[in-house]
Amino acid sequence: MSSDTTKAPDFTATVGGTARIGANRELKRAVEGYWKGQTDRSSLEAVAASLRGETSRQLRDAGFDSVPVNTFSYYDQMLDTAIMLGALAPRFAAVEDDLDRYFAAARGTAELTPLEMTKWFDTNYHYLVPELSAQTQFSLDATKVLAEYAEAANLGVAARPVVIGPITFLALAKSTDDTDPLGRIDDLLPVYEELLGALAQAGAEWVQIDEPVLVTDIIGDDAETSTAAEVAGSVYARLSAAAQRPALFVNTYFGDPGADVLAAVAGTGVEAIGVDLVYGSADTVAAVPALADKLLVAGVVNGRNIWRTDLDKALATLGTLLGSARAVAVSTSCSTLHVPYSLAPETELDDNLRGWLAFAAEKFAEVATLAAALHRGRDTVADAFEASAAALATRATDPRVHVDAVRERLAAITDDQLSRGESAGRLAAQQDRLGLPLLPTTTIGSYPQTSAIRNARAALRKGEIDEAEYNSRMRAEIDAVITLQEELGLDVLVHGEPERNDMVQYFAEQLDGFFATQNGWVQSYGTRCVRPPILFGDVVRQAPMTVDWITYAQSKTEKPVKGMLTGPVTILAWSFVRDDQPEKDSANQIALAIRDETVDLEAAGIGIIQVDEPALRELLPLRDADKPAYLRWAVDAFRLSTAGIEDTTQIHTHLCYSEFGEVIGAIADLDADVTSIEAARSAMEVLDDLNAIGFANGVGPGVYDIHSPRVPSTDEITASLQAALKAVPAQRLWVNPDCGLKTRGNEEVTASLRNLVEAAKAVRPAA
Ligand code: GLN
Ligand code: ZN
Numbered sequence: 001m002s003s004d005t006t007k008a009p010d011f012t013a014t015v016g017g018t019a020r021i022g023a024n025r026e027l028k029r030a031v032e033g034y035w036k037g038q039t040d041r042s043s044l045e046a047v048a049a050s051l052r053g054e055t056s057r058q059l060r061d062a063g064f065d066s067v068p069v070n071t072f073s074y075y076d077q078m079l080d081t082a083i084m085l086g087a088l089a090p091r092f093a094a095v096e097d098d099l100d101r102y103f104a105a106a107r108g109t110a111e112l113t114p115l116e117m118t119k120w121f122d123t124n125y126h127y128l129v130p131e132l133s134a135q136t137q138f139s140l141d142a143t144k145v146l147a148e149y150a151e152a153a154n155l156g157v158a159a160r161p162v163v164i165g166p167i168t169f170l171a172l173a174k175s176t177d178d179t180d181p182l183g184r185i186d187d188l189l190p191v192y193e194e195l196l197g198a199l200a201q202a203g204a205e206w207v208q209i210d211e212p213v214l215v216t217d218i219i220g221d222d223a224e225t226s227t228a229a230e231v232a233g234s235v236y237a238r239l240s241a242a243a244q245r246p247a248l249f250v251n252t253y254f255g256d257p258g259a260d261v262l263a264a265v266a267g268t269g270v271e272a273i274g275v276d277l278v279y280g281s282a283d284t285v286a287a288v289p290a291l292a293d294k295l296l297v298a299g300v301v302n303g304r305n306i307w308r309t310d311l312d313k314a315l316a317t318l319g320t321l322l323g324s325a326r327a328v329a330v331s332t333s334c335s336t337l338h339v340p341y342s343l344a345p346e347t348e349l350d351d352n353l354r355g356w357l358a359f360a361a362e363k364f365a366e367v368a369t370l371a372a373a374l375h376r377g378r379d380t381v382a383d384a385f386e387a388s389a390a391a392l393a394t395r396a397t398d399p400r401v402h403v404d405a406v407r408e409r410l411a412a413i414t415d416d417q418l419s420r421g422e423s424a425g426r427l428a429a430q431q432d433r434l435g436l437p438l439l440p441t442t443t444i445g446s447y448p449q450t451s452a453i454r455n456a457r458a459a460l461r462k463g464e465i466d467e468a469e470y471n472s473r474m475r476a477e478i479d480a481v482i483t484l485q486e487e488l489g490l491d492v493l494v495h496g497e498p499e500r501n502d503m504v505q506y507f508a509e510q511l512d513g514f515f516a517t518q519n520g521w522v523q524s525y526g527t528r529c530v531r532p533p534i535l536f537g538d539v540v541r542q543a544p545m546t547v548d549w550i551t552y553a554q555s556k557t558e559k560p561v562k563g564m565l566t567g568p569v570t571i572l573a574w575s576f577v578r579d580d581q582p583e584k585d586s587a588n589q590i591a592l593a594i595r596d597e598t599v600d601l602e603a604a605g606i607g608i609i610q611v612d613e614p615a616l617r618e619l620l621p622l623r624d625a626d627k628p629a630y631l632r633w634a635v636d637a638f639r640l641s642t643a644g645i646e647d648t649t650q651i652h653t654h655l656c657y658s659e660f661g662e663v664i665g666a667i668a669d670l671d672a673d674v675t676s677i678e679a680a681r682s683a684m685e686v687l688d689d690l691n692a693i694g695f696a697n698g699v700g701p702g703v704y705d706i707h708s709p710r711v712p713s714t715d716e717i718t719a720s721l722q723a724a725l726k727a728v729p730a731q732r733l734w735v736n737p738d739c740g741l742k743t744r745g746n747e748e749v750t751a752s753l754r755n756l757v758e759a760a761k762a763v764r765p766a767a
Contacts, residue, residue, distance in 0.1 A: 008205035008247035008271065010295050010327045011066035013371035015059065016208070016251055016274065016303060017162055017335030019360060020072045021523045022051050023342060028527040031074060034099075035107075041099060048072065049151065056152045056159070058361070063368035066206060069152040069159045070145040071335065074099075075106040075526045078127040078172065079115065081164040085191055086139035089115065089131040089176075106526060116174070117525055121212055121254045122622055123304060123338050124532070124574065126525035130173040132181045138191045142198045149204055161204055165211040165250070166192050167231055171218050182219065185231070189238055196245035206272070207246045209239075212334075214265075215255030215280065216622045228257075233264035240269030247271040253299060253334035255622050256280030259287040266290035278302045278333040282317050285324050296325035301358075301366050303332035306339055306520075306534060306576045308358045309366045311373070311388045318374050330371040336360040339576075340520035348518060352398050353536060355391030359520070395580070400513065400537035407538070410588055418639040420671065421647040423697055427673060430650040434560055434607055438730045439721065439760045440491040442700070444654050444676060445564045445610060446740035447481045447496035448749055457501060474499045475552060482556045484750065489757045492608060493561045495553035497742065503566045503612065504574040508533035511593055512540035514575070534576045539589035544600045551604045562652060563601040563609035565594055568637040573615035583619075587637035594641035602645045609649060611642055613670070614656035614739075617663045631666040638670050650674065656739055658682040658701075660689050667695075674698035678738045680705040684720060687727035699728055702738030703759070704752060709744065711751040717759035725763070735760040 021027045030047035033039030052072045059067045073080050079102065082088050088105060091112055095101035106128060108114035115128040145161050152159035166188050173181040199207050211232070213219060220227035226234075240248055250265055251274035257265075265273055266288055272295035275285060280299075285291060298321055300314040321328050342361035343354060358366060369384045378385060395401060420426060452473070460470040481496035500506040508514035514533045521529040546563060554561040568590035578586055598609050616638075621630050642651045653672035658679045660667060667675065668690070679686045679701035687701055703720045704712035717735075724733055735756060741749050 010272075010329065011064075011158070011160075011206070012329050012375050013062075013064045013331075013367050014066040014160070014297065014329060015064065015068060015332045015336060015364060015367060016210075016253060016299065017068050017071040017337060018055055018059070019335075019337050019339075019341060019523060020051060020055070021521070021527075021529060022047075023345075024519070025521055025529055027051055027074075028529060031527050035103065044099075048074065052148065052151060053155060056155050056157045059364065060155075060157045062364040063371070064364070065158055066160045066329075067152060067157045068162045068208060068335075069157075070148045070161045070163065071337075072148060074102060076126075076128045077164060078130060078169070079105055080144060081169055082128075082130040082173075084141055084145060084163070084195070085169065085188065086141055087130055087132060087136050087173075090135075119618060121216070122619065123254070124522070124524055124530065124618075125337060127172070130169065131176050132170070132173045132179075132184065133175060133177040134179045135177075136184070138184075138188050140191045140194045140198070142195055145195070146198060146202055149199065149202055153203065159204070160206040160208055160249070161199055161246075162208040162210060163195070165209040165235075167219070167228075167235055168211050168213040171213040180225075182225070182231070185235065189235065192239055193242045193245075196239065196242045196248075200244045200246050204246045206249055208249045208251050208274075210251050210253070212252060212254050214252045214257045214261050215276070217624045227260070229260040229264040232261055233267060236265050236268040236270050249274060249295070249297060251297065252276065252280075253303070254279060256284050259284050262288045263290055266294055271295060272297055272329070274331065275299060276333040277317055282320055285321055288324070291325045293326050295327045295329060296321055297329045297331050299331050299333035300370065301330070301332045301363050302579075303334040303336050303363065304338035305579060306357050306359060307579050308356050308362070308388060308392055309370075310392060311366065311370060311385050314366075314370055315373050315378065315385075318370065322374075328374065330367050330374060332363055332367060336363060338522060339363070340517065340522055345519040346517055349515070352394045353515060356395045356536065357534070398537070401580075403512075403538035403540060406540060406589055406592075409592055410585060413588065413640065418636055418643055420643045420645075420651075423671060423673070426647040427698065429648045430607075430673060433648050434650065436491055436560075438764050439733050439735050441735045441757050441760045442490060442492035442562065442676075443485075443494055443736055443753070444738075444740045445494050445497050445562070445612070446500070446742035447477075447484075447494075447498070448744055448746050449498070449742045450477070450746065453477055453498045474549070478549065478553050479556060482553055482561075485753075486557060486559065488750070488753050489761075490753065491559065493553070493557055493559050494564060495549055495561060497564060497740070499549055502530075504571050505531070505533055507545060507566055507571055507593075508535075508575060510541070510543075510545045511590070512542060513537035513589070514539070530574070532575050535572070535578055535586060539586075539593050541593040541596055545597055547597070547600050547604050550601060550606055554606060560607050563598070563606045565597055565609065565611045565641075567611045567613035567616075567653070568594055568641055569619060569634045570613050570615040573618045584633035584637070587633060588640060591637040591640040595644040598642060598649075598651075599644050602649045607649055608652060609642075609645070610652035610654060610676075611638065611672070612654045613638060614654065616655060616666065617657060617661075620662060627662060631663065631669075635666050635669045642670075642672065652676065654739075658686045660686065664689055664693055668693055672697065674700060674734055676700035676702065676734065676736050678702050680720070680738050681707075684723045684727065687724055691727055696732070698732050698734055700734030700736040703735060703756060704737055706738045706741060706744060709748050711748050712755055714755040714758045714762070717756055718762050721759055721763045730764075 170181040248270040249272035253276040274297035276299045456473040459465045477498035485493045652674040
């Protein structure tokens with residue numbers, strides 16, 4: 001079926017894509033320097049080029065006979081794709097310089113709102129959402145992809161340009177005029193055809209077209225639209241019929257495309273198809289006879305978690321595929337964008353733990369080893385197989401991985417442990433104890449992380465101050481925050497979280513079973529990187545984690561101080577998790593530790609405890625059929641965390657989004673006494689959503705948006721509260737900002753909260 005121009009040689013070992021921020025976050029520093037005017041454009045470009053060159057050479061030297069390029073990005077690959085397709089939202093045209101225009105779309109300017117950002121499938125990476133309308137005129141700008149191809153080709157690398165595919169691009173874009181983005185597919189395909197021609201002309205033998213959306217239920221969710229299989233079949237029939245093109249490698253990842261979709265793509269003239277065999281299944285491949293004349297790119301090495309691959313198991317999987325395809329290449333399940341660069345800088349790892357892990361560099365070696373075993377025989381790499389098996393062997397027997405006491409407690413969890421008393425009675429008992437006014441005012445937990453706080457933390461890390469000095473500085477911060485809140489007249493106070501570097505890492509550092517890396521940075525979005533903890537063993541809380549801080553804060557005031565904890569789902573969502581037990585078990589282990597902490601806080605006299613679950617929605621599975629089971633265990637883990645206390649202790653939770661969509665029922669099922677939730681940006685709509693499902697507990701819709709430095713006026717907050725009171729009776733309404741205040745400055749926080757308290761007072765008498 002291939003045309004004459006596409007007789008590209010099959011490759012045997014590759015990776016779907018890589019990280020680009022730099023092993024030591026070089027790109028972050030260069031880009032941020034450029035934003036501040038400290039780095040000029042040519043130095044920024046030099047850093048970028050050197051990072052790209054390093055990556056290409058690293059992959060070539062790892063033994064890959066096909067190397068992805070165009071996987072670099074100054075900010076985000078969806079933004080790059082929008083530009084490549086001439087589909088950047090028109091408002092940015094006002095910015096003359098192309099690089100500044102690019103960053104304006106990413107971050108906004110004084111005049112221009114940036115593109116919206118949202119989660120990339122079920123990863124912790126966030127992409128910029130392209131905006132499309134009926135007016136969008138697609139046109140090709142292949143500058144970046146051609147330049148990156150030529151750059152790598154010049155290094156003597158077998159470069160394979162990677163682009164996001166037309167189906168995924170459209171399915172993830174948003175419409176600004178209610179037209180269906182996917183309805184533009186016929187206008188978009190000529191641009192991809194032109195791109196294929198340009199790449200072929202430049203000498204590219206292969207092009208990788210990423211279509212991760214094919215493993216979701218996003219396309220074809222109603223009877224009128226085409227199914228994902230229909231769309232995929234017609235798009236790739238057309239692109240593979242392009243007059244001049246490289247060989248086409250259509251890559252799917254993050255899950256299983258299903259036999260229908262796979263068969264539809266395999267029924268076209270594309271030369272290679274990629275499947276994720278970690279989160280998808282080899283059975284699907286076996287069920288598609290049409291793969292017989294394709295190169296199957298088998299993602300057997302997990303690209304998004306950090307565990308060492310069981311090489312013999314992966315080789316066995318690869319063996320079963322041989323009969324299903326013309327040839328099999330070894331790859332990662334997805335881009336290694338989602339894992340740290342290398343284990344080399346992790347000097348604090350003990351030998352056992354080091355042996356169980358594989359970051360990107362180690363994964364490249366695994367791919368090469370598996371490709372050698374598959375194509376030249378296991379004997380040729382027997383040493384690597386044995387070393388790997390030996391390293392993994394200790395994982396099953398290490399006493400930190402299986403702690404009997406934890407296992408016993410987990411096995412003994414009963415339904416009783418998941419429920420508190422009936423909610424109306426609870427709220428009444430709590431009100432008796434707390435005696436709060438109507439529309440109580442509070443904040444979400446953190447206060448500005450000042451430079452004094454950051455300096456103290458750095459000084460402690462460098463050994464310049466000792467633990468006692470650090471604690472006394474943190475206590476001084478707590479004193480200041482308590483004083484401020486009393487002056488402002490808030491009703492329920494917080495300690496301000498000065499001691500927390502991060503709401504997940506803080507707990508992970510204190511719980512056995514977690515390891516915090518030194519340099520395990522992963523891009524979250526743009527130049528923002530996170531260092532997710534690694535959950536490798538059974539979770540044990542050796543001692544209370546927050547009680548000293550909270551009771552100290554409480555000792556400074558007569559007003560109630562809220563205990564502040566992170567919930568089990570969020571801790572799990574923002575960590576690398578175990579792959580040797582169901583996520584549900586990991587969640588429940590964390591839940592038991594949090595439960596113990598709530599019991600200790602209660603015993604220490606704390607009357608209100610907040611358990612944050614901003615990531616509840618983030619772990620939603622990609623397939624609709626898997627969602628109910630997830631929501632069940634997620635809700636149960638939260639309830640296990642929070643149901644160990646008396647009815648007179650009030651549980652708050654905080655969620656960081658306002659469009660509940662698929663999690664609305666779950667939020668009610670959490671059964672928190674009070675739920676604070678982002679609402680300012682969606683005009684309190686969330687309250688109607690809650691009413692629609694009969695939600696009857698306390699709710700604190702955020703009355704102002706903390707994502708901007710703007711100080712909301714008293715009138716504005718008053719108006720929000722009046723709007724909220726139309727949906728929620730005063731007895732259940734709380735008054736609070738949208739989220740924590742840690743990223744804001746002291747001045748704006750003080751001014752904003754002063755207005756918030758004033759607005760609550762203004763609305764109370766009428767309520
Ligand atoms: N309690 C946390 C804070 O105030 C909540 C943060 C969050 O919602 N992401 O910072
Ligand atoms: Zn929040």
